[in-house]
Amino acid sequence: MPDDPVFFDPITDDPWHLHLHAIGAITVLWNKAESYADHLLGLLGHFPPNNILLSAVGNVTKMRLLARLANDELDAEGIEAIAHFIKLFDRCRENRNVIMHSRLEGDSDPPTLKKLSSTGAQVTFSADLEALRDVARSMDVLLWYAFAIAKISGHRSRLMRPMFEIAHPGELPPPWPEKPPLPRKLDPLPPQGDQQGGFPRP
Numbered sequence: 001m002p003d004d005p006v007f008f009d010p011i012t013d014d015p016w017h018l019h020l021h022a023i024g025a026i027t028v029l030w031n032k033a034e035s036y037a038d039h040l041l042g043l044l045g046h047f048p049p050n051n052i053l054l055s056a057v058g059n060v061t062k063m064r065l066l067a068r069l070a071n072d073e074l075d076a077e078g079i080e081a082i083a084h085f086i087k088l089f090d091r092c093r094e095n096r097n098v099i100m101h102s103r104l105e106g107d108s109d110p111p112t113l114k115k116l117s118s119t120g121a122q123v124t125f126s127a128d129l130e131a132l133r134d135v136a137r138s139m140d141v142l143l144w145y146a147f148a149i150a151k152i153s154g155h156r157s158r159l160m161r162p163m164f165e166i167a168h169p170g171e172l173p174p175p176w177p178e179k180p181p182l183p184r185k186l187d188p189l190p191p192q193g194d195q196q197g198g199f200p201r202p
Helices: 015-045 059-073 076-100 129-156 161-167
Strands: 103-105 112-116 122-126
Touching: 015 059, 015 076, 015 103, 015 129, 059 076, 076 112, 076 129
Parallel strands: none
Antiparallel strands: 103 112, 112 122
């Protein structure tokens, strides 16, 4: 498992800037997560990750394709590892969407994220600093897990396993990595969840 990301070393004591910094970290890490997902698709599908077909489909479709490729290319443990990656990816995607499609409000304690639901109702989420940082940390774990299973898939996929056996006669390929726990889902606050206080915005 990765250590706590160094980007949370204190760089300011201004609460507003600390919240924006955490949201910026989430943005950067999610972009990397999408890139790693494309890499896994390319690895199991035997096509370059910048394939034009990948750019034409969304993340939900990509995860369905990844599950299908895993069933075709990997053993039972590999299929389970990819299924867990998909669960991690989907939870991180849901949390990222809440944050990126919401408005950060600093006039409550803790601060809140507010967005409109599909019915037009306003939905409020806590924007507690540690909660935001936990979302970023979960994406860092997702990247670690994606890298680990990509490395193992390179030895254990249907196409690559014979090459590993030729290069390493009598050896077993490396085991699949430990499965990280699913991150907490960001749930809406009840209507009375907002509290007065917070921090001044610039």
